[in-house]
Amino acid sequence: MTKTQILASAADAVADIPNGATILCGGFGGAGYPRNLIGALASRKVTGLTVVANNAGHEALFRYGGVRKVVCSYPVGPTSKGFLEVLERGEAELELEPQGTLVERIRTQGAGLGGFLTQVGIGTELAENKQKIEIDGKQYLICKPIEAQYALVKAWKADHAGNLVYRHAARNFNAVMASAAPIVIAEVSEIVDGYLDPDYIHTSGAFIDRLVMVNN
Amino acid sequence: MTIGSENALWTMKEIGSRVALDVESDWLVNVGIGMPQVAVEPLNERGVMLHSENGIIGLGPSPSPGNEDPDVIDAGKGFATVVAGGAFIDSATSFSLIRGGRLDLALMGAYEVSVNGDLANWRLAGRKIAGIGGAADLAHGARRVWIITSLFANDGASKLVQQCSHPLTAKGVVKRIYTEQGIFEPDGAAFKVVALAGGVTATELAIRGVPLTD
Numbered sequence: 001m002t003k004t005q006i007l008a009s010a011a012d013a014v015a016d017i018p019n020g021a022t023i024l025c026g027g028f029g030g031a032g033y034p035r036n037l038i039g040a041l042a043s044r045k046v047t048g049l050t051v052v053a054n055n056a057g058h059e060a061l062f063r064y065g066g067v068r069k070v071v072c073s074y075p076v077g078p079t080s081k082g083f084l085e086v087l088e089r090g091e092a093e094l095e096l097e098p099q100g101t102l103v104e105r106i107r108t109q110g111a112g113l114g115g116f117l118t119q120v121g122i123g124t125e126l127a128e129n130k131q132k133i134e135i136d137g138k139q140y141l142i143c144k145p146i147e148a149q150y151a152l153v154k155a156w157k158a159d160h161a162g163n164l165v166y167r168h169a170a171r172n173f174n175a176v177m178a179s180a181a182p183i184v185i186a187e188v189s190e191i192v193d194g195y196l197d198p199d200y201i202h203t204s205g206a207f208i209d210r211l212v213m214v215n216n
Numbered sequence: 217m218t219i220g221s222e223n224a225l226w227t228m229k230e231i232g233s234r235v236a237l238d239v240e241s242d243w244l245v246n247v248g249i250g251m252p253q254v255a256v257e258p259l260n261e262r263g264v265m266l267h268s269e270n271g272i273i274g275l276g277p278s279p280s281p282g283n284e285d286p287d288v289i290d291a292g293k294g295f296a297t298v299v300a301g302g303a304f305i306d307s308a309t310s311f312s313l314i315r316g317g318r319l320d321l322a323l324m325g326a327y328e329v330s331v332n333g334d335l336a337n338w339r340l341a342g343r344k345i346a347g348i349g350g351a352a353d354l355a356h357g358a359r360r361v362w363i364i365t366s367l368f369a370n371d372g373a374s375k376l377v378q379q380c381s382h383p384l385t386a387k388g389v390v391k392r393i394y395t396e397q398g399i400f401e402p403d404g405a406a407f408k409v410v411a412l413a414g415g416v417t418a419t420e421l422a423i424r425g426v427p428l429t430d
Contacts, residue, residue, distance in 0.1 A: 030293075073347065098352040124352065124383065125384070166304075169289060175308075202306075
């Protein structure tokens with residue numbers, strides 16, 4: 001028996017996420033975006049959220065001013081209109097990270113590490129406000145893990161042990177975030193009868209706390 | 217090899233074909249958003265494996281109408297396909313591949329490139345908000361960075377400069393620049409001409425502000 005709980009609705013799955021929480025949100029653009037879980041959070045009008053995701057297209061949350069801070073790599077483009085508006089009004093702040101640094105900060109948190117060193121961004125304004133260290137004559141930025149209370153991910157198929165398989169390029173940040181928070185909630189398109197083949201599982205149910213089947 | 221006609225600037229299609237011919241067939245190549253996309257089709261035709269940083273190795277051409285799949289998109293979030301032999305990977309693996317030296321070439325657009333290979337291509341000076349996406353990781357991590365761009369900005373200024381005025385994406389990374397006017401390489405002090413399009417002269421480019429080697 002794994003500890004994965006299978007819940008009846010997205011609303012049940014996010015019912016305890018409090019105001020002011022930091023949440024990891026999977027997806028790259030619309031691919032793999034956990035829109036049902038985010039929609040359920042928006043229905044509860046949870047506020048003061050810090051949302052960590054590759055993009056900033058959390059329109060359902062911006063509509064009522066639910067977000068205090070966005071941590072992302074790409075806050076512009078057609079789906080970011082809502083964010084740019086709240087940013088302009090000074091109602092939310094932005095922490096911008098190169099995509100690879102962003103995902104590694106998430107991964108190292110899940111891996112129980114204290115951070116990592118990278119040369120990406122050295123000599124550019126992306127290195128501003130970051131501690132630097134020299135090792136063997138090379139300059140590195142010190143990158144700290146991103147600590148969140150919840151991870152919301154989207155997968156394709158799950159089994160009753162909470163094992164997940166992502167579909168195509170919807171794997172993206174989902175497979176990383178699924179191991180990176182104390183409470184991981186997955187919305188999936190299908191929960192199969194019985195169990196998935198252990199050789200083809202992308203995320204073990206050992207990482208998944210809550211599972212909900214949704215309609216897309 | 218020569219490309220294009222004798223007395224005309226190169227078209228985008230011709231630039232894409234030339235880039236594809238300069239790529240070794242066994243390279244893994246990331247093709248950036250915007251102008252570099254002209255290289256996708258000719259690279260696909262040569263069978264070169266393409267990487268998309270959102271998690272695709274073996275990026276194929278755009279799908280035919282009716283065959284779009286919302287779970288198969290490229291880094292620009294356009295619908296894409298996957299070629300035989302391709303693979304889906306997660307984002308951490310994708311950027312490990314980039315930083316770890318497995319990506320042979322990143323083709324990127326540019327606002328400016330300096331004589332020492334500095335690249336500015338993510339935020340225009342004076343603009344508050346822009347997306348960095350995977351640009352800094354790609355520019356730093358790829359084994360080679362080649363640029364596909366127009367040689368001149370809309371205001372007529374040369375994009376090849378002594379020193380970048382826009383915020384940098386990475387320092388000292390650009391190896392070659394493909395433009396409608398010709399192909400150039402930064403040598404630390406200026407830009408070396410590799411090839412010029414029909415009717416273009418180094419003298420004329422120098423007059424228009426392109427810092428070329430003598």
